[in-house]
Amino acid sequence: xxxxxxxxxxxxxxxxxxxxxxxxxxxxxxxxxxxxxxxxxxxxxxxxxxxxxxxxxxxxxxxxxxxxxxxxxxxxxxxxxxxxxxxxxxxxxxxxxxxxxxxxxxxxxxxxxxxxxxxxxxxxxxxxxxxxxxxxxxxxxxxxxxxxxxxxxxxxxxxxxxxxxxxxxxxxxxxxxxxxxxxxxxxxxxxxxxxxxxxxxxxxxxxxxxxxxxxxxxxxxxxxxxxxxxxxxxxxxxxxxxxxxxxxxxxxxxxxxxxxxxxxxxxxxxxxxxxxxxxxxxxxxxxxxxxxxxxxxxxxxxxxxxxxxxxxxxxx
Numbered sequence: 162x163x164x165x166x167x168x169x170x171x172x173x174x175x176x177x178x179x180x181x182x183x184x185x186x187x188x189x190x191x192x193x194x195x196x197x198x199x200x201x202x203x204x205x206x207x208x209x210x211x212x213x214x215x216x217x218x219x220x221x222x223x224x225x226x227x228x229x230x231x232x233x234x235x236x237x238x239x240x241x242x243x244x245x246x247x248x249x250x251x252x253x254x255x256x257x258x259x260x261x262x263x264x265x266x267x268x269x270x271x272x273x274x275x276x277x278x279x280x281x282x283x284x285x286x287x288x289x290x291x292x293x294x295x296x297x298x299x300x301x302x303x304x305x306x307x308x309x310x311x312x313x314x315x316x317x318x319x320x321x322x323x324x325x326x327x328x329x330x331x332x333x334x335x336x337x338x339x340x341x342x343x344x345x346x347x348x349x350x351x352x353x354x355x356x357x358x359x360x361x362x363x364x365x366x367x368x369x370x371x372x373x374x375x376x377x378x379x380x381x382x383x384x385x386x387x388x389x390x391x392x393x394x395x396x397x398x399x400x401x402x403x404x405x406x407x408x409x410x411x412x413x414x415x416x417x418x419x420x421x422x423x424x425x426x427x428x429x430x431x432x433x434x435x436x437x438x439x440x441x442x443x444x445x446x447x448x449x450x451x452x453x454x455x456x457x458x459x460x461x462x463x464x465x466x467x468x469x470x471x472x473x474x475x476x477x
Contacts, residue, residue, distance in 0.1 A: 178281045180354045182336055183305050185287060186227045186312065186323045187240040190357055191464035194239075197228035197322060200335035202345040212337040214345035216363050216402065223333045224288070224326035229312060230458070230468055235321050238294075239312045241287050243303040244325065247279040254295035258314035260472075265317045271324070272316020275309045283334070283352075288324035289316050320470045327352065360466035362408070367399035367457055369414075369473035373438045374398050388474050391447030395421060396440030397455035399469050404431040404459065411458045412439040416475065417451035448475045 188194035199211035201222040211218040229239060235258065254273045265272075271288035273295060278284050291313025297303060312321050327334040335342045336352040337359075366379055371393040374384030379400060389395065397412050404410075406428055413423040424439040437457065455471035 178283065178339070178352065180350070180352055180356075181279070181281060181283075182244040182285075182327070182352050183242070183354055184227075184357075185242050185244040185285070185325050187242055187308075188227070188229065191466070193234075194227055194229050195360075195465050195468060196225060196357055197468070198222050198226040199337060200224060200333065200342055202335065202338075202342055204343040210345045212335055212345055212347075213359055213361070215359075215361050216365075217359075217361075224286070224324045225336065226322045226324050228320065228322035228468060230465060232321060232454070232470075235291060235311075235313060238291075239321075240308040241275070241290055241310050241312060241323055243277060243305055243307045243309055244285050245277075245279050245283075246304045247277040247285075247302075249275060249297045249299055249301040249303060250278050250284070251276045251299055252295050252297060254290070254293065254310070256292060256315040258292050260314050260319045262317055262319075270317035272318065273310070273313060274316075277303060282329060284328040286326040286328065288326070289313055289318045289322060291315070319472075360461070362401070362403045362405075362459055362461075362467050364399050364401055364457055364459055364467040364469045367397070367455065367469035367471045369453065369455055369471050370396045370398060370438075370440075372396060373440070374436065376436065379436065385471075386473060388476050389448075391450060391475055391477055392443045394440050394442050395448065395453065395473070395475075396438055397457065397471055398436060398438035399457045399471075400434060401437055401457075401459065401467075402434045404428045404435075405461065406431060407461070409460045410437045411460070412437060412455070414440075414453060414455045416453040417449045421448075421453070447477075450475050450477055 201218045203210045209220045273290040275287045290310040294311035338349045340349040368385030378384035408428040411425040414421040459467040
């Protein structure tokens with residue numbers, strides 16, 4: 162069944178309801194998943210700000226992203242859960258799991274999905290489900306916590322995560338500040354029964370390169386390489402911001418032969434923005450050809466507060 166949702170952002174936004182949302186994914190925040198991106202509250206195109214006026218969002222982002230920390234969890238199966246009781250309106254379960262996103266456009270960017278209507282007039286939309294995993298149909302009643310499917314890689318996504326959009330009268334609602342989605346820092350009551358903790362630090366612009374990048378090459382995109390020769394160094398990097406002394410950053414890479422490197426460092430002199438990077442020179446005979454995955458993870462007191470993946474193909 163075709164699923165087409167066009168969410169419009171309203172400056173004023175609908176009036177907020179009492180809290181009614183539970184966590185929409187079967188994972189433990191800070192341990193097996195984390196909130197990666199929030200609703201973009203900045204009204205100007207080309208700018209972005211989350212509900213705290215922080216940078217944990219993307220320009221035009223219209224939902225809350227609950228990201229997993231491993232691609233392996235897709236096959237293991239991480240359940241997407243109904244955030245509240247309601248009735249299923251629409252589903253889609255026909256798109257492949259492919260992070261390279263072929264044939265994805267605005268009408269199917271959500272991927273395999275479920276749309277639920279709630280008695281208070283709100284709707285919740287669950288995106289990027291695994292192909293063949295959707296277990297509800299239009300008209301089905303659901304209760305909070307009922308499984309809807311599994312997290313996958315369908316639609317416009319490069320890594321395993323659940324995108325949850327909250328809607329009212331066709332308008333995007335930020336569940337963390339439901340009175341408005343175009344003003345940050347209002348401090349209005351959230352729609353969550355148990356509001357997740359917000360963490361300010363960011364990781365972004367992660368990628369592979371053949372050398373430690375400069376800020377200029379990071380900003381203009383020239384640092385990120387999609388292919389690297391078998392005899393070139395492999396370097397994983399990202400921009401980190403708003404870290405604190407004692408935070409840990411782990412940088413790792415893996416390829417056809419398993420783990421290539423792993424480095425963990427403690428932040429001792431954090432700055433507003435910095436470029437953690439780590440890599441290795443090619444071994445004698447070169448890297449095995451194939452796909453390589455990088456990962457940068459930021460933890461604080463044993464809690465994961467940010468994570469980014471990177472990908473590159475090594476070619477002869």
